[in-house]
Amino acid sequence: MSKKRRILKWTFITFLSLIVILFCFGLWFKSLLPPKEIGLENSLAKNLPYLSENIQPKRGKILAIVTSTDTMGSSEKATGYELTELARAYYVFEANGFEVDIASPLGGKPPVIIDDDDMGAYDYAFLNDSIAQYKTSHTIAVENIDPSEYQAVFFAGGKGAMFDFPDNKAIQSIIREYYQSDKVVGAVCHGPAALVNVVLDNNRPLLENKTVSGFTNEEELLLIPEAETIFPFLLQDKLTAQGAQVDEGTMYLEKISHDKNLITGQNPWSTWTLAETMIKQLGHTPKYREITAEENAVQVLSVYHNEGSKKAKEIIKKMIVTDKKKVNRVLIAAHSIVAAMKGDIGQFYDMIRLVSYTKKQESI
Numbered sequence: 001m002s003k004k005r006r007i008l009k010w011t012f013i014t015f016l017s018l019i020v021i022l023f024c025f026g027l028w029f030k031s032l033l034p035p036k037e038i039g040l041e042n043s044l045a046k047n048l049p050y051l052s053e054n055i056q057p058k059r060g061k062i063l064a065i066v067t068s069t070d071t072m073g074s075s076e077k078a079t080g081y082e083l084t085e086l087a088r089a090y091y092v093f094e095a096n097g098f099e100v101d102i103a104s105p106l107g108g109k110p111p112v113i114i115d116d117d118d119m120g121a122y123d124y125a126f127l128n129d130s131i132a133q134y135k136t137s138h139t140i141a142v143e144n145i146d147p148s149e150y151q152a153v154f155f156a157g158g159k160g161a162m163f164d165f166p167d168n169k170a171i172q173s174i175i176r177e178y179y180q181s182d183k184v185v186g187a188v189c190h191g192p193a194a195l196v197n198v199v200l201d202n203n204r205p206l207l208e209n210k211t212v213s214g215f216t217n218e219e220e221l222l223l224i225p226e227a228e229t230i231f232p233f234l235l236q237d238k239l240t241a242q243g244a245q246v247d248e249g250t251m252y253l254e255k256i257s258h259d260k261n262l263i264t265g266q267n268p269w270s271t272w273t274l275a276e277t278m279i280k281q282l283g284h285t286p287k288y289r290e291i292t293a294e295e296n297a298v299q300v301l302s303v304y305h306n307e308g309s310k311k312a313k314e315i316i317k318k319m320i321v322t323d324k325k326k327v328n329r330v331l332i333a334a335h336s337i338v339a340a341m342k343g344d345i346g347q348f349y350d351m352i353r354l355v356s357y358t359k360k361q362e363s364i
Contacts, residue, residue: 034329034359043124045091050289051125056097059284063150064090065142065171065194068104069160070111075230080111081158084118085188085271086136087126089154092275095287100135101150105164105171107141113158117330118268120292142170147177152278157189157215157268162231165194166238172198179206179261186278188265189215195264196238206262208243213257213266216248222341250305252338254298269298293326300327300354301335309350313357320361329358 045051066081086102093100104110126132153174155165165171175198178185187194192214198206217236220227228234239246248266249255255266256274261281265274272295276286296319304312319325336351 040119040121041124041127043121043128045125045129048121048125050287051091051095054287056095056287058099059097059282060099060151061149062093062098062100062278063103063145063147063153063174064093064100064156065103065153065165066110066136066139066156067158067160067164068106068108068110069163072159072230073163073232075226077224077230078111078113079158079160080113081156081160082189082268083112083114083126084120084123085158085191085268086156087123087132088271089156089186089188089275090126090132091122092272092279092286092289093154095289096279096284098151098282102135102139103142103145104139105142105168107139107144109137110139111160112136117334118294120294122292142168142174145170145174147174150183151282152184152186153178154275154278155187155191155194157187157191159190159231161190161193162233162235165191166196166232168194175206176200182261184261184263184278184281186263186265186274187214188271188274189267190235192239192264193235195262196233196235196242205242207239210244210262211247211257211259212239212244212262212264213247213249213255213270214239214264215267216246216251218248219251219267222251222338250302252335253302253305254295269294291325293328294331296325297328297331300358301332304350304354309354312354316354316358317361320358321364327358329355332358 064086066086067079070078070080072079090100155161171194175185175194179198180200192212195207195212200206214235217234220234224230236246236248247255247257252267252269254270254273256270256277257264258277258281263274263277263281265271272292276289279286300312300315300319303315316327319327332351333355336348336355339347339351
């Protein structure tokens with residue numbers, strides 16, 4: 001056999017072996033993940049204790065605003081508002097005694113993004129809630145909003161917000177009026193795009209010298225490397241250019257900033273805490289809510305990043321064995337993929353081990 005043929009043979013064997021290894025790893029990785037919860041898509045608000053028990057007195061109204069944009073510029077990439085960000089904030093507000101109206105720049109039925117991997121009981125309950133669905137199908141055009149009807153405004157994220165929030169005069173007017181009258185202004189993920197061009201009555205930018213959070217450059221560019229050519233700006237850059245101090249947390253983990261009556265969150269995983277912080281700013285103690293398995297996973301990942309694998313495992317064991325709580329293995333596994341995308345192989349294997357350890361604790 002010639003040298004060239006031997007090289008081709010061993011190249012083929014090496015390639016085939018790599019395929020087999022990757023296939024086996026894929027099967028093992030899949031075995032670490034739990035099966036999809038049966039019946040989750042049938043969740044109803046009336047069956048969730050947080051929403052059906054200990055009903056709070058009526059306290060007023062909160063306005064939620066979502067994007068009307070369905071395409072990311074000229075990229076043909078679909079967009080809209082993030083359902084999980086609206087649904088979770090909506091139910092926090094409702095559970096704490098506030099009626100929620102939903103508005104959008106154009107009114108009517110805005111586009112929505114539903115990520116099946118992120119959907120939980122509250123998100124499916126929102127889809128099965130006839131009142132909530134009527135409101136999302138018949139949103140109020142922001143130019144028709146009477147700001148005096150509401151005690152707070154919340155801007156849900158979704159990449160479409162980068163296109164139709166920043167230059168909307170009606171949105172700017174609502175934010176200016178609310179901020180200057182000490183009403184609460186909240187925004188999560190790409191929602192803070194609504195803040196970037198707001199000028200106060202003193203002719204200074206709203207964001208000047210404010211501490212805020214929003215979807216970071218690192219988070220944006222990892223998922224959309226060409227983001228700088230698709231969006232009119234990168235949100236973190238624009239917030240900074242307007243004089244804000246961006247308090248950047250760990251990638252894809254909960255992070256909020258609370259600067260007086262301005263409350264902002266970095267990403268979808270910040271929605272629960274942001275909404276409950278808005279309730280606190282409105283002068284009320286948030287109603288008790290059982291922390292979700294996803295939030296427990298976020299806590300585990302935060303401990304890992306701050307204190308290492310050993311401490312993260314201790315937290316997992318305490319949550320599952322001692323406190324009888326659930327930890328979302330899928331979210332931890334997703335962060336292992338993020339680590340791989342960043343080229344951090346050590347962190348990738350650490351995350352995989354945390355997923356495996358979580359599964360082991362569940363079987364005890």
